Amino acid sequence: MTGERIFRIGVLGSGKGSNFVAIADACAAGSVPAQVAVVVSDVAEAGILSRARERNIPAHFLPPGKFRTKLDEETERSYIEALRAAKVDLVVLAGFMRVLKDAFLGAFAGRIVNIHPSLLPSFPGLAAWKQALAHGVRVTGCTVHFVDAGVDSGPIIGQQTVPVLDDDTAETLHQRIHAAEHALYPRCVAALARGEITVQGRRVVWRTAS
Numbered sequence: 001m002t003g004e005r006i007f008r009i010g011v012l013g014s015g016k017g018s019n020f021v022a023i024a025d026a027c028a029a030g031s032v033p034a035q036v037a038v039v040v041s042d043v044a045e046a047g048i049l050s051r052a053r054e055r056n057i058p059a060h061f062l063p064p065g066k067f068r069t070k071l072d073e074e075t076e077r078s079y080i081e082a083l084r085a086a087k088v089d090l091v092v093l094a095g096f097m098r099v100l101k102d103a104f105l106g107a108f109a110g111r112i113v114n115i116h117p118s119l120l121p122s123f124p125g126l127a128a129w130k131q132a133l134a135h136g137v138r139v140t141g142c143t144v145h146f147v148d149a150g151v152d153s154g155p156i157i158g159q160q161t162v163p164v165l166d167d168d169t170a171e172t173l174h175q176r177i178h179a180a181e182h183a184l185y186p187r188c189v190a191a192l193a194r195g196e197i198t199v200q201g202r203r204v205v206w207r208t209a210s
């Protein structure tokens, strides 16, 4: 026992939760030196909640309020409170389908990360793999980035390339990007938990802890 406090992660998601599973299982296996302290979803029946409960991780549905693409002020406060109550060091967005506003960004400044299914800054926004296929790029991938007030626009922490194959459909390409995400996201979260990541303006520097 070192007596050191374990790094605590709060995960927000609206969907299946496969990235959450990759991170939670990497924590359990010890390759990410952290613990998922809480999972919060805006969708009552989201797979991410059941997958968290299967792992005995506290999981809450918090009703999203009156808007479709963001949280209203009161709702946003309930999200902040749930994450603060769990004493999280890092907020990990894993398929959370709402834009976070100033109160939330301020509450966890510099401590919110997201994964996006393209090589940003190409193809921000929805269905990025479809955008990549329609554009005809030969290489796409996924990006882990800090969250700022824009859409998929914060400083880039890590990227993983994925080739676009001649016979790819939107579905096959999406599946390969998803598989790349499951390797990239735990690697980035591990570096954050180890304190190996610093931000210099838009540039994120990885420093291997000695």
Ligand code: GRF
Pocket (backbone or CB within 6 Å): 013, 014, 015, 016, 017, 018, 019, 020, 094, 095, 096, 115, 116, 117, 178, 181
């Ligand atoms: C991922 O493709 C991620 O890039 C995007 O949302 C999806 C979440 O998938 N932000 P899952 O719920 O982790 O399976």
